[in-house]
Amino acid sequence: MRVNGSGTVNELAAGRRSAVFLSEELVGLDEGSSFLDRLSHEELALLRASGAATNLRRGEAIFHQGDSHNGIWLIESGVARTFYVGPSGREITLAFWSSGHFVGGPEVFGGGVHIWSADAHEDLRLRFLTGSRIRHLVETIPRFAVCMIDGLVAKGKCYSALVQMLGTRSVTKRLAHLLIVFADTHGRTEGNSLVIDKKITHDELANIVGSTRQWVTMTLDKFQKRGLITVSRQRIVVEQHDMLRGLAE
Template identity: 70%
Template sequence: MSDMDRRIGALRRHAATGSAVFLSEEPTDLNAGADFLQRLRPEEIAELRAAGAPRAIAAGASLFRQGDTHAGIWLIERGTVRTFYVSPTGREITLALWTPGHFVGGPEVFGGGSHVWSADVHDDAEVLYLTGARIRMLAETMPRFAICLIEGLVAKGKCYSALVQMLGTRSVTERLAQLLIIFADTSGRREGNRLVIERKLTHDQLAAIVGATRQWVTMTLDKFQKRGLISVSRQCLVVENYDLLSAEVRV
């Protein structure tokens, strides 16, 4: 079995809802935490839903802004939510794209303190909003939910640790190559030895994730294309040689 087949196979169980995306050395860990509520019984899920407020939110809308006071969390049931940080100079970096099963709004889930990053809706989403007071009440009266909450926060911590490790130890070229591998693993459609990435990606979006400029991303993608690693068109991006692209990260 090739490296491509092994890694993609490990992610297929998340195909129905789509995997979260962030910079990580191990794409198979991307969706850790998506099932953090799985230990709850049906009646406990019903109690959880009764405590929350379901909301449908259109793409582009903000859930919270950097500096806002923590007020609660949003459980993602459909769509994608992006978390991002804006530096004092105005430079923006995308931290992650979160998909169904994940939540955003931590780490101060009981409320208080200030958000250190922002979240907006990347694709039209349906979320369940739980205030900090409701979360505290559920944690105090439902032990299984309290354990779920801790496990969810642990998973988040690991996600952001993986991101920091990539940003701190990998060159921007390696980060871009790894990001393309991640998108190929999570949303690639197999065509022979090629993987057609079925997620619409702009150079601005790629730049915001790897911490580069749009111009640099365009130039580097062109270099990858000339070497036969990928092909780029207005419609899609295709990984032509998965193993050679992966080798860009293993150097």
């Protein structure tokens, strides 16, 4: 991950990928992935034994907006997407969550209904913990209670950052910023360029920045004509990282 425009860390080589959402502070994107790190091996084994393993293929639903809350899903591998669908049917992608994160909050003990949906953006291996199991673990393992607080704090920061971006940046700036996020979290260096090592459709970009596919296609073409990026059917290459970052600010 490129941090604040200087230096790179190859997350692919490190064996895992970052979560992705709109945020001004790129260094905090993956903060919630380590929320269980304070648990001992024994406590982590007990946690895993308390949950049910499940596998989902790309595109399959984890839960739907309006479903009753009944627990959380720990992501063991793959990528989950959270998204909201408005009354008009318009969809906005809230975040992509990678291994180490969880989806299904904030009602971790159960109760109420989900206010957004989640699905498998890539094939997923999940571990489902019911609300009653979580409550029992919180009551019997103090460190797990702190872990859940840490995880919920990270989620709160994520959605606060998203609201700030949607409320204070133009759609053009949000798109430029999103390309920087993808370049810094999924970028592979080729010469002086950063290849976004993830296939992203124009529809997906539009759902994240809150626009239409047609507008995204038109704006990407403008960025390309300015020499900021190169777009092909298979990939997006950031040619001028600092200039694109300047456009996003």
